[in-house]
Amino acid sequence: MIATARIGLIGVCLALGLFFTLVSATGVIRLPDVFSRAHTASQADTLGAGFALAAVALTLGWDAATVKTVLLLVFIFVTNPTAAHAIARAAYEEGVEPWTTGDERR
């Protein structure tokens, strides 16, 4: 019973992780400018990697490797949004204008 629930949970986590990573990849290709791309790359990708790593941690169970996985999760949650912040900030410093409705993609 517990094992079945665990496998189901792993499947759900993997599916959600794949979904968010797919959304993130689609956004990076489809969105119009650097700010929106940085935003989708940080938010959706952090969630996707988070769910995938949660699935890995559930698969491993109580193990030394699980601690490493959780640490990885924590660092991804800390660093990924910071990286997006740095990219958006650098773009703003360079004078990139945010995309508004009606502009063409760049």
Added chain:
Amino acid sequence: MSTDRDDTDGVARQRPMYTESQVIMTTVKTVIPFVLTYGLFITFHGTGSPGGGFQGGALIASVVLMIAFAFGIESTRQSLANRLVVGLGTVGVLIFAGIALVPMALGGNFLEYTKYYPVLGSALGLKKYEFVKYGMEAVEIGGIAFIVAGVLMGLFFILAAGVTPPAADESAGAAPLDEVTATEDQEDD
């Protein structure tokens, strides 16, 4: 950093002076000890488990890259002497070559670690087959990690210094090139 620049519609706009981002500085300060520890961990565990000198050296170099991104590339370059960066790579090459060539002097092949056994075996108290492991470890820690860390830092600083753009390239359009400064003090020390 430039404070005013011509926009696409020709209007000169005032931008505030660049200030370092509080978010990036705090994150970098928090993360750096862990990244450095992880880099050393990866370096020292190269033979028995995934990892190695290349990956560990890249992580150690990324610490310097993060400091440069957060606290300014120029100040990082000034505090980190050019001689140190180049010296890291050179020392790595020398250690690698030394460890690899001594077995040839002892009558063996290039990187034949077991040739060290008659010379150092009793002094270090190691068995013959253990010299393969520790020899590889020594090459990875003393050689490859140093080389990779030094070369990556050097490449980053060269890239950050940028190239002076070719003149009369007005058709470049959206990509502003006026931020490319700081090529003049590339040769410090």
